[in-house]
Amino acid sequence: MLFRQAGILHTNYTQDRALFPIPADRWMIGGLLLLAAAAPFYMNSLYLSSYMLPWLVWTAAALGLNLILGWAGQFHLGYAAVMGIGAYAAVHAQRNGVPWEIAIVLAGLTAAVIGSVFAFAALRVKGLYLALSTLALQFVMDWTISHVPAISGGTQATLQAPDIRVLGWAITSDAGLYYVALVWCVLVTTFMLNLRRTALGRALVAVREKDYAAAVIGVNSFYFKLVAFATSSFIAGVSGAVLIGTFYHAVTPEQFSVDVSIQALAMVIVGGLGSIIGSYFGAGFILLMPGVMNAFISWLTAQFGFSLGIETLAHLPHALYGALIIGFLLIEPLGLGKIYGNIRDYLLVWPFGYVKK
Template sequence: MLFRQSGIFHTNYANARSLFPLPADRWMIGLLLAFALTAPFTMSTLVLSTQLLPWLVWTAAVLGLNLILGWTGQFHFGYAAIMGIGAYTAVHGVRNGIPWEIAMVLGGVMAAVIGIVFAFAALRVKGLYLALSTLALQFVMDWVISHVPAISGGTQATLQAPDISLLGQAITSDTGLYYVALGWCLIVTVFMLNLRRTGLGRALIAVREKDFAAAVIGVHSLYYKLVAFATSSFIGGISGAILIFTFYRAATPEQFAVNVSIELLAMVIVGGLGSIIGSYFGAAFILLMPGLMNSLIGWLAQLLGISLGIETLAHIPHAVYGALIIIFLLVEPMGLGKMYTNLRNYLLVWPFGYARK
């Protein structure tokens, strides 16, 4: 089968620590990269700009939230506010003549500063108390963004995002915007893949498992929680800015409300805590599944000759979609990423079923 380990000899630490030691994994990554790079030439513009592009940006945001939730074990119900801070900072920066690349970094830095404010709640409380604290900060940031005209222009205002100018070249086409989103998603993915192999990644996991025990072995939980919140917020801030510049093309307070934070949390949980590939699966499931369910149920109703009212047709897909989430979590509480891992582990020993645990 594809995932055979024959011929792979762990004779040095470099090979043992490689990201993808199995040839099958490298082939799969290569094929996925080839598909991603050629998608503008093989997919329709509608699919590219309304499905693939937002999926990539939201995946980058989910990876950032997974850093604080999956790696460090800290609840965060205010991630949408962090993304909003980065988005508004970057938009104002570009509108005031700052180059787009620098404005992105400024958005990430401002989000990291706000993220450290969120972190101080994590230093005093845990569990549900931390969740409520971050939720309260989300509402505070919602109010600030909505009611400070210097930030959003007002409660009902819409702040238009200028065109992207990357390295002096204006990017206005759907293909160019897609590649911007793809590039950022790949940067975040590579960072997260390497993070778990570093001392920082192991320290974050130690804090997640038991911060008191981590302190005994010399891991300063205060420092690493601050680093985790700042890094996660930096990723979220830039992701929010790229979402505005490439997809929405305008910023409104509703785009970063508390319901968006809940959706991001659902993406992490459905995909799998601490799972990188699960972040891709979770973002795709939460983002794309409702539209697919609407189309599928409408097609089945037409095929079976069933007449469904507009209200019924609007509610049935959401009920089915919610039921699917419950089924997935009942079958595998660790999310879709764990399902993929289980399938991969099965193929590692197939057809020798007795070797399975």
């Protein structure tokens, strides 16, 4: 009904391989893009600057992690460290007079180089051992940042980031920063959407499913793992730089600590491995839900006049939030993206549900 498939006939390969063959999907994406582009005009600045903007940047970052985790099937517990490399690289470049547009590319390249140099060593092992060695990357980065004043910016361990300028325009308004984040997120999303139908994407999936089998059919699994690490590190590095430029305005080691790595991992797992829309949901859920829960509980207590202790009030949202994660993963282990997929599948044939069976 909504997602009508009747009358969609492909007469050539290009049509057949279109990103969104069903018109309803195209309409929805177009509508969402319009809504996103018009957000500064109807959304108040608090929501724009404190919810939408970090959500978009984190979605881009989560997509990068999804590339390595969901597509190539390689565990990465040090993702925040890679973002941190990018962030520090960009801020140092900017402070040395490099324009921001070039600084973020440098950030991506630095992260990609360090990320893949590390991958050379880490990829000799698999599975849980790989997870542990990526965790080592995290701790090595933490240690390096806090022990090399030239990187961290002295004992205060915080570096002020210069304001970002794009093509000579200084961007300081909430709306301007939001558009920067939006553009980056859309770019990464487009890349990931297209990755699915390239040789690289298929090779990554082959490696994920079974690297021996992939080797048997002629896919050099080590090479493709390395490419996946480099690409995902590049996205991480730029996302880290964008996060600092648009949101934090100062870089400190805690912004990219091991907790943040775990959070990024949670975004991908809750959102759904290998799911693009899932990364949006996952980032939104992990990033914004604690705040939303907090506000909800405060509102509830105010509404019904409970007087809860300060600590109870602070812990309750966390308990609820945890319960929600467990609940969602119980309902659908493949994540929020899959829940969306199920709903869409249902609507594809609705109201003729028997067609599926």
